[in-house]
Amino acid sequence: MGPLIPQGIIPMGWDFVIALLIGIAFGFILEASGFSSSRNITGVFYGYNFVVLRVFFTAVVVAMIGLQYFDYFGWLDLNQIYVLPTFLSPMIVGAVIMGVGFIIGGFCPGTSYTAIAIGKIDAMVFTGGLFLGIFLFSEFFPFFEQFYYSDNMGNITIGEFLGISNLMFTMIFTAIAVIAFYVTWLIEKRVRKNHEEYKF
Amino acid sequence: MNQIINSSDRPRYINPYFGGVLLGLLLLLTFYITGRGLGASGAIKSAVVTTVDKVAPQHAESNTYMKSFISDDHSPMYNWLVFESFGVFIGGLLSGALFGRIKKLRIEKSPKISNKTRLIAAGIGGVLFGIGSQFGRGCSSGAALAGTASLSFGGLVVMLFMFGTGYAVAYFFRKLWI
Amino acid sequence: MNKNYIILMSMLLVLAAGLLLLPEKNNTKQMNPEELMWDIVQPTRYVTTDDVAKSIIEQDPLLMLVDVRPESDFQDFALSGAINLPLEGFASDDTRAELDYPKKNIVFYSNDDLRADQAWVLAKRLGFNNVYVLRGGLNQWIKTIIQPVEPAQTASAEEFSQYTFRKGASLFFTGTKLSTTATTKESVVVTRKKKSSAVAGGC
Numbered sequence: 001m002g003p004l005i006p007q008g009i010i011p012m013g014w015d016f017v018i019a020l021l022i023g024i025a026f027g028f029i030l031e032a033s034g035f036s037s038s039r040n041i042t043g044v045f046y047g048y049n050f051v052v053l054r055v056f057f058t059a060v061v062v063a064m065i066g067l068q069y070f071d072y073f074g075w076l077d078l079n080q081i082y083v084l085p086t087f088l089s090p091m092i093v094g095a096v097i098m099g100v101g102f103i104i105g106g107f108c109p110g111t112s113y114t115a116i117a118i119g120k121i122d123a124m125v126f127t128g129g130l131f132l133g134i135f136l137f138s139e140f141f142p143f144f145e146q147f148y149y150s151d152n153m154g155n156i157t158i159g160e161f162l163g164i165s166n167l168m169f170t171m172i173f174t175a176i177a178v179i180a181f182y183v184t185w186l187i188e189k190r191v192r193k194n195h196e197e198y199k200f
Numbered sequence: 201m202n203q204i205i206n207s208s209d210r211p212r213y214i215n216p217y218f219g220g221v222l223l224g225l226l227l228l229l230t231f232y233i234t235g236r237g238l239g240a241s242g243a244i245k246s247a248v249v250t251t252v253d254k255v256a257p258q259h260a261e262s263n264t265y266m267k268s269f270i271s272d273d274h275s276p277m278y279n280w281l282v283f284e285s286f287g288v289f290i291g292g293l294l295s296g297a298l299f300g301r302i303k304k305l306r307i308e309k310s311p312k313i314s315n316k317t318r319l320i321a322a323g324i325g326g327v328l329f330g331i332g333s334q335f336g337r338g339c340s341s342g343a344a345l346a347g348t349a350s351l352s353f354g355g356l357v358v359m360l361f362m363f364g365t366g367y368a369v370a371y372f373f374r375k376l377w378i
Numbered sequence: 379m380n381k382n383y384i385i386l387m388s389m390l391l392v393l394a395a396g397l398l399l400l401p402e403k404n405n406t407k408q409m410n411p412e413e414l415m416w417d418i419v420q421p422t423r424y425v426t427t428d429d430v431a432k433s434i435i436e437q438d439p440l441l442m443l444v445d446v447r448p449e450s451d452f453q454d455f456a457l458s459g460a461i462n463l464p465l466e467g468f469a470s471d472d473t474r475a476e477l478d479y480p481k482k483n484i485v486f487y488s489n490d491d492l493r494a495d496q497a498w499v500l501a502k503r504l505g506f507n508n509v510y511v512l513r514g515g516l517n518q519w520i521k522t523i524i525q526p527v528e529p530a531q532t533a534s535a536e537e538f539s540q541y542t543f544r545k546g547a548s549l550f551f552t553g554t555k556l557s558t559t560a561t562t563k564e565s566v567v568v569t570r571k572k573k574s575s576a577v578a579g580g581c
Contacts, residue, residue, distance in 0.1 A: 120306060
């Protein structure tokens, strides 16, 4: 019955070995899908390469459905899963800043690690920037400490906030994802036809 | 490995949907084993805390944000996300080796800008992303990906606003990419 | 469009839709029969009338008395603060909901302890562990608490102090109005066990 480590089925000592292995798989999948290239990543915002949307949406949908089924079959106790707590205002602000950083930098932390692995200097600079950014944040933390902890909604789930069952949300989300896949397929056909050089 | 580079020299990637399914299954497995999802920015945070602690321990102690991550028994680097992120690097290395993408150090950018511009942009982007990830309690992997999969409302919010903002400002930075 | 994509998308949609159509999760975890047999022979499931009297007098908030006799008996006389869950309807879902207070100590009682014992076994099978039986039931209650028997002169000091306690309890219980209606249950806030992760912070 999962989750295995919090339940003691796998002893804590294995924690970090597993972390490493999972990370390796994560990095491999990211790089193999093309996330080690910043131009591939930003392609989703300009309509010439939708790999981010496809991988991301598919992964979220698969994991979401999988978690619900595992819980139903009793393989996993959903109550013991870490659900990210919601601090509404700071999270919105953070997401907006990250969005801008995403466009300018062309990476996100996980993908920048894989890009460093294949030798991209811009990824190294990006990661350095991350370091600096987090350092700056902690230095100026007292100024926005209040804000940082504001709007705490606890470990609220999406279903709880919207007032629908989580299973219903999963269905809706999956439907939206499939529609998005179809629409982006149409868009990509159009954009790529006009610009040969975007096939990287 | 020469035979893997195909004739038109275009990078070989796996099908994105396939990659997505794999990633989703990996995420599911991660939840099943550890009770938490994947993450990436947490490792950098640990690195920052460790560095400041080494260089100026008093300062680290007095900083309210960093203090919570310093423990007396072990270095802040002794942390799940750090090992996982190191694994991400190794995984990237493996995949790059397999698909022949490990080449000399290079910079990737749109042909319309200079290398310097690209590097400055990467730096600024990194700083912004670093700041944002602390407010957002995670980055695209931790908050958006794992958060939404575990049906956290905050995860969904971060995902929507991150990509939404990206689309909103994409036009202004198009020179960097297209 | 490539056939594989269509297959993949259909699979995802079907799986997601399947979630909505799944029947209600059957949550009853049956107890292992050996464990049950072991628990039955343990004497620790019995609590004495003195224990219960003490808890009532001290207004122990963790005590939950459950009268498993028929409703008419319950209306005639019941221990103060007890609720009535007749043995006959014990297998229903309502019972399970009424007993769902993991922090409380649930004590079943009846006239002697036969019905209470049966209720105890049923509750254990339903997965409740915090359940006990009042040894001797109400008959014992009358004999010890309401009309305590004075010990002989040669009895031990312990027996005397127990008698003193019982006399005091008798006054307490007969002096105050005997409750014949179930008091309103204080709703103990059952906090849904949400996640407590060993690792703090999301990403």
